[in-house]
Amino acid sequence: MSLQITSMADIFTIILVFLLKSFSTSLTSISQSGNMTLPVAQTDAKIKETLKLEISADAITVDDKPVVKLKNFEMGNGNDPEAQRAAADKLLKILSDQRKLTPDPNRDSNLIVMADERMPYSTLQSVLTSAASAGFVDLQLVVVTPN
Amino acid sequence: MSHTSPEGSSEGSEEFDLNIAPVIDCLTVLIAYLLVSVSFLSLAVLDVGVAVSGEAPTPDEALPKEPPLSLVIQLAQPHQVVLKLTGGAKNLHLTVPLPSNGATRAFDFDKLKLQLDQIKQKYPSLSDVSVAAEGTVVYKDMVKAIETIKPDFPKVFISGENVSL
Numbered sequence: 001m002s003l004q005i006t007s008m009a010d011i012f013t014i015i016l017v018f019l020l021k022s023f024s025t026s027l028t029s030i031s032q033s034g035n036m037t038l039p040v041a042q043t044d045a046k047i048k049e050t051l052k053l054e055i056s057a058d059a060i061t062v063d064d065k066p067v068v069k070l071k072n073f074e075m076g077n078g079n080d081p082e083a084q085r086a087a088a089d090k091l092l093k094i095l096s097d098q099r100k101l102t103p104d105p106n107r108d109s110n111l112i113v114m115a116d117e118r119m120p121y122s123t124l125q126s127v128l129t130s131a132a133s134a135g136f137v138d139l140q141l142v143v144v145t146p147n
Numbered sequence: 148m149s150h151t152s153p154e155g156s157s158e159g160s161e162e163f164d165l166n167i168a169p170v171i172d173c174l175t176v177l178i179a180y181l182l183v184s185v186s187f188l189s190l191a192v193l194d195v196g197v198a199v200s201g202e203a204p205t206p207d208e209a210l211p212k213e214p215p216l217s218l219v220i221q222l223a224q225p226h227q228v229v230l231k232l233t234g235g236a237k238n239l240h241l242t243v244p245l246p247s248n249g250a251t252r253a254f255d256f257d258k259l260k261l262q263l264d265q266i267k268q269k270y271p272s273l274s275d276v277s278v279a280a281e282g283t284v285v286y287k288d289m290v291k292a293i294e295t296i297k298p299d300f301p302k303v304f305i306s307g308e309n310v311s312l
Contacts, residue, residue: 009167012174019181039290043191043297112192115286121222122282124289128305132197139305140192143290 039117041143048140050108051098055115055127060091067094073116073123088126095134111136193293198277198304214238216273218266219306222280222292226254230262235270254288256295267299279306 036056054061060068068075068087076083095111102108111131115124131139216235222228226247232239243262248255266273276296280289293303 005167005171009171009174012171012178015178016174016181019178019185022185038190039287041191041193041290041294043193043294045192045194047190047192117285117287117290119286120282121280121284121286121289124286124305125282128197137197139195139197141195141290141293142190142192143294145189145191 036114036116037118038114038142038144040146042146043143045140047112047142048110050110050112050140051095051136052112052114053095053127053131055113055119055123057116057118060127062091062094062098067091070123073119075123075126084126088130091127092130092133095131095136099135109136110138110140112140112142114142193290193297193303195278195293196302196304198306216270217275217277218273218300219277219279220259220292220296222254222278222284222288224281224283226252228254228256228259228292230259230266232266232270254291256291259292260295263296263299274300275302275304276300277304277306 035058036054052063054064055073056070057073058070059066060070068091074084075087076085099108113127128139131137214234216239217233219231219233220228221231228245230241230243230245232241232243245255245258245262247253248257278289278292278296289305293305296303
């Protein structure tokens with residue numbers, strides 16, 4: 001008696017097609033990293049490909065490159081305003097450089113923001129100021145949908 | 148890869164038996180790779196704008212006869228939501244404070260939703276809403292507020308100003 005593997009091949013093919021369909025092939029990798037908890041919200045808007053900015057408890061990353069170190073979501077070393085200003089300036093410079101990469105008529109004002117749900121508004125405010133100064137005034141706040 | 152079966156050697160008829168074991172191997176590897184790399188989390192976005200402050204218009208510019216109607220929603224500690232409706236034909240200066248939910252000691256977004264529904268019915272031309280917050284308000288609550296506002300007012304702006312009540 002020989003093993004009938006034709007039906008097994010059929011099943012595998014169906015599983016493969018299903019997985020390939022659900023596997024999104026995007027230029028920007030949008031996935032929740034281990035040390036970040038995204039907020040949950042009900043929305044239907046899909047993510048549009050553009051520059052990605054991530055804010056976790058220990059760093060701000062632009063396009064998956066860490067640019068500013070954070071200490072428990074705070075820029076600089078806690079209450080040092082000079083260090084906070086230097087960090088905000090560094091972020092502004094990097095965002096401005098990224099925006100200049102696209103030619104002027106098509107210059108994108110969209111920015112994908114992935115931030116931890118525990119982040120205080122003061123940190124978001126500093127990031128928003130730098131982003132708006134660099135020309136990124138349309139934000140896409142990434143959330144996890146309940147369903 | 149194919150080969151002629153021993154029974155198929157009679158003249159004019161050839162039977163091919165496809166060896167699908169390597170195909171199965173490839174499919175198993177592909178499925179394992181896809182299962183590891185695929186994310187089953189469903190991600191979406193909330194589109195918001197940044198409220199950019201600029202210079203005041205020069206006197207030469209034509210000024211509107213009435214100040215534009217604007218709604219600002221402020222989140223402050225301890226878990227208080229304040230709605231500020233200003234401008235319009237009657238030059239409104241309305242402030243509606245919504246205290247925290249007594250049971251959960253959190254922002255009362257259900258009351259905010261009811262207030263927003265009423266404002267939308269009363270002022271259908273109002274489309275933009277600005278959201279501001281105190282420095283210690285967490286991002287989760289900001290997102291929850293934006294989620295509550297969006298169905299009534301699709302254009303939401305995050306204000307860069309710090310709120311202190």
